[in-house]
Amino acid sequence: MATPCLTTTRGSLNLTKRHLRGDYTDGEERLNLKSLPGLDKVKSLFKSKITPGTLMKWDKKNKSPDYAFKKFNLHKAEDKLFDNPDFFVWVAYTRAVRSNPEDAMLTTLKSKYEDDVLASMFIQAKNVEKTKDIATSLQRAQLNTWLRSNKSSQDVFKILRVQGSAGDSANRLLWRQYIREQNELRKANNA
Structure with a gap:
């Protein structure tokens, strides 16, 4: 693209044309934003048009994780929550503004999803590398909530849909873990 360029020297005025390029040519280097490493990752964090500045304003106004969850839509x-890039921004926001972020996230999630749906989402998300850590943390928070509320092993059996599942299925293994932890808790309380 040719653009006019006005250059001056003492006593004269020259009008020449410059050619602008967005790439590397003849020893000249130009910045190509698309070539910046990691740009796609940063851009994907803000597909919702919510900027870091907005997050800081929410923090100053003490906006809850539930508020942010709704604002991120x-x-x-639904069941594609862990596939949504804004989910990870919401997780980061919640971790920044709450002292018990997993409990806060679980509280928000429980207001939107039933226990069985959440349990299934956590189990599936644990099989994906990028969601494994947060899914494990949220699953742990869910188990702790069940233990604190003294949910029966039969209730957890139904929630996890263990009936008819293979002996080594994630659902059945989680149910067995719940029973072990429930028994340990009972022993500790009786001691």
Whole structure:
């Protein structure tokens, strides 16, 4: 693209044309934003048009994780929640503004999803490398909630849909883990 360029020297005025390029040519280097490493990752964090500045304003106004969840439209993600890039921004926001972030996240998620749906989502998300850590943390928070509320092993059996599942299925293994932890808790309380 040719653009006019005005150059001056003492006593004269020259009008020449410059050619602008967005790539590397003849020893000249130009910045190509698309070539910056990691740009796609950063861009994908803000597909919702919510900027870091917005997050800082929410923090100053003490906006809850539930408020942020709605603003990110995560309530519309249904069972694809862990596939939504805004989910990870919401997780980071919640971790920044709450002292018990996993409990806060679980509280928000429980207001949108039933226990069985959450349990299934956590089990599936644990099989994906990028969601494994957060899914494990949230699953742990869910188990702790069940233990604190003294949920029966039969209730957890139904929630996890263990009936008819293979002996080594993730659902059955989680149910067995719950029973072990429930028994340990009972022993500790009786001691």
